[in-house]
Amino acid sequence: MIDKNQTERCDVCEVHQDIVQAVQTQLPDEEQLYDLAELYKVFGDSTRIKILYVLFESEMCVCDIAQLLNMSQSAISHQLRVLKQSRLVKFRREGKTVFYSLNDRHVEQIINQGMEHITE
Amino acid sequence: MIDKNQTERCDVCEVHQDIVQAVQTQLPDEEQLYDLAELYKVFGDSTRIKILYVLFESEMCVCDIAQLLNMSQSAISHQLRVLKQSRLVKFRREGKTVFYSLNDRHVEQIINQGMEHITE
DNA sequence: TGAACATATGAACAATAACTCATATGAAAG
DNA sequence: CTTTCATATGAGTTATTGTTCATATGTTCA
Numbered sequence: 425m426i427d428k429n430q431t432e433r434c435d436v437c438e439v440h441q442d443i444v445q446a447v448q449t450q451l452p453d454e455e456q457l458y459d460l461a462e463l464y465k466v467f468g469d470s471t472r473i474k475i476l477y478v479l480f481e482s483e484m485c486v487c488d489i490a491q492l493l494n495m496s497q498s499a500i501s502h503q504l505r506v507l508k509q510s511r512l513v514k515f516r517r518e519g520k521t522v523f524y525s526l527n528d529r530h531v532e533q534i535i536n537q538g539m540e541h542i543t544e
Numbered sequence: 545m546i547d548k549n550q551t552e553r554c555d556v557c558e559v560h561q562d563i564v565q566a567v568q569t570q571l572p573d574e575e576q577l578y579d580l581a582e583l584y585k586v587f588g589d590s591t592r593i594k595i596l597y598v599l600f601e602s603e604m605c606v607c608d609i610a611q612l613l614n615m616s617q618s619a620i621s622h623q624l625r626v627l628k629q630s631r632l633v634k635f636r637r638e639g640k641t642v643f644y645s646l647n648d649r650h651v652e653q654i655i656n657q658g659m660e661h662i663t664e
Numbered sequence: 665t666g667a668a669c670a671t672a673t674g675a676a677c678a679a680t681a682a683c684t685c686a687t688a689t690g691a692a693a694g
Numbered sequence: 695c696t697t698t699c700a701t702a703t704g705a706g707t708t709a710t711t712g713t714t715c716a717t718a719t720g721t722t723c724a
Contacts, residue, residue: 447601461590468585470578481567520670640700
């Protein structure tokens with residue numbers, strides 16, 4: 425009513441006010457939805473998807489992944505950092521080399537479900 | 545060997561050459577992996593996640609969603625366009641208003657799986 | 665201790681994308 | 695046909711992010 429810019433917010437379309445309120449109570453809290461988006465953001469890059477796919481098959485060192493994807497060691501290392509922070513991959517050190525692997529089977533499930541949507 | 549920048553590509557770490565080659569054959573093709581990343585990119589924004597979550601409960605018009613998320617009609621419309629293009633939502637027209645809803649149950653499955661990872 | 669190698673990381677740059685603003689489209693009602 | 699209302703869209707701006715480049719860290723071996 426006292427809204428300055430009427431184009432911004434439709435005040436008249438309050439026909440479905442009941443629906444709006446019902447849904448509002450069921451919505452998870454802001455922070456959780458934000459975290460969920462952040463998780464998917466990690467999957468939303470083809471380099472990282474490739475890294476994850478590669479790790480389906482076998483644990484692997486940074487250098488091998490870089491060679492496999494034909495990318496620089498630095499680029500891969502940066503992305504592994506992101507994957508590590510999201511708890512999607514874990515690593516173990518063996519001398520000079522660091523082996524990365526998937527953190528759990530969740531990752532594979534999530535990706536497979538995405539693949540289903542793509543290939544249907 | 546004749547590689548200009550030796551820092552870029554590690555030529556010595558060919559210990560795991562067998563692993564690299566084995567994995568290479570199992571990797572889906574470039575385009576498919578790209579599409580998969582594109583799909584997750586769509587989920588990777590909190591506004592879109594919110595929209596999808598809202599549509600879990602009920603079909604809804606643009607105006608209602610905007611009001612529910614306290615965002616401009618334009619912003620919501622832009623994001624619905626992205627969701628439409630990814631075949632995550634569908635819509636039906638009823639007079640002046642357009643009702644959006646989830647395209648299939650896949651969307652809910654994907655999001656729920658992500659939630660599991662977050663809340664574990 | 666120092667050289668060699670695998671990996672990590674900070675800064676800079678370029679590309680992408682979300683939102684705003686202004687306006688266009690499209691449907692219903694007068 | 696014109697007005698009104700819901701939605702869509704193009705351009706511009708700002709924020710985010712993936713990669714490169716240069717360099718640091720950390721481990722092994724001589």
